[in-house]
Amino acid sequence: MTLRKWFHLFWSTLLIGIIASTITGLILQFSDSEFPVPGISGVGFNVINMILGGATISVLSQMGFFSFLIVRFIAIGIIRKKFIWDIIQLALVIVALVDLVYLRFSNFEGSLWAYSITPILILLASVAVSYWKVKLTNPTAFIPALFFMVVVTILEAVPAFKQDSAASTVFMLVPLMICNAYQILNLHKMSDKKRS
Template identity: 65%
Template sequence: MTLRKWFHLFWTTLLLGIIVSIGIGLILQYSDKDFSVMGLSAVGFNVLNMLLGGATISVLSQMGFFAYLIVRFIVAGIIKSKTIWNLLQLAIVIVVLFDLVYLRMTNFEGTGTVFSYIVLPVIILLISLGVAYWKVRLTNRNAFIPTLFFMCAVSVLEAVPALKLDNAASSLFMLAPLLVCNAWQILILHKILENKKS
């Protein structure tokens, strides 16, 4: 990867994070009167904070993406069997989605039904499956499990600050740009590295 390609990835991801954050933030602000960024309710000031929040979330997404690529490179040197590595990734995805339900339900007990805690992991799983399917269409079938792992496990790990709150608006404000940025990076990676579809 050249510096020019990395700049392209960085700035496009940053722009996507900002656009999605401002869009989601404005929708939340006009649909939920209690929603405000940093406790302030002035629209102009909130748009500036949404812009900064989106930029921060996109940079967090990029840090997670490069951390995943480094971990994947290291694990590929340790675990020689691609089947074992894929099974390990699937197991981690299942554990992360289960923990997302169980830990939130136990931490926020009494504030919702079991169904209300299952909705978020199901949405994340469906989005991840869609992105993984799209990645397979763009590249090859070997990309399905790594993409699913990145979109589920890494996205949930990156979103921990928002998931610690029992607030749907906070989760949406962080998860929407995070998932969009993660999807963008994983879907464009093969073009940046110029890997041809086999």
């Protein structure tokens, strides 16, 4: 990956995060009947906060993405057999999803079913993105993409999960998922070598 490609990835992911969080925030603000909608100046102030929040979320997403690339590089160097590394990644996906349900259920009041909805949605979106990645590249990309979309997204969204607020979870998780999907789907474009 060249510096120019990284620069492009950084700014495009930042813009996507800002747009996604602003749209998500406005939908949450105007769809919540208990949330008092302030005047124009209040909405403008909230939009500025949404933009700053989206920028922060996109930078968090990028840190997670580059951490994933480094961990993957090290793991492939240590674990020589791809089959074993794929099994480890799948096991971590299962552990992350189960822990997300169990830890929230044990720390907050609510039904097990209510805390299962978010991991199910994360899994469905991750499978869709991973399938799309396979269509863009090759079948070996499915498990790494699934691992990144599930495990890394859950780790990045821990601050929202600690609050036990549906609005906070949606506001952080939607832009994270969009930024992570954008990055993993464009990774092969960043690392393509020119053919002579």
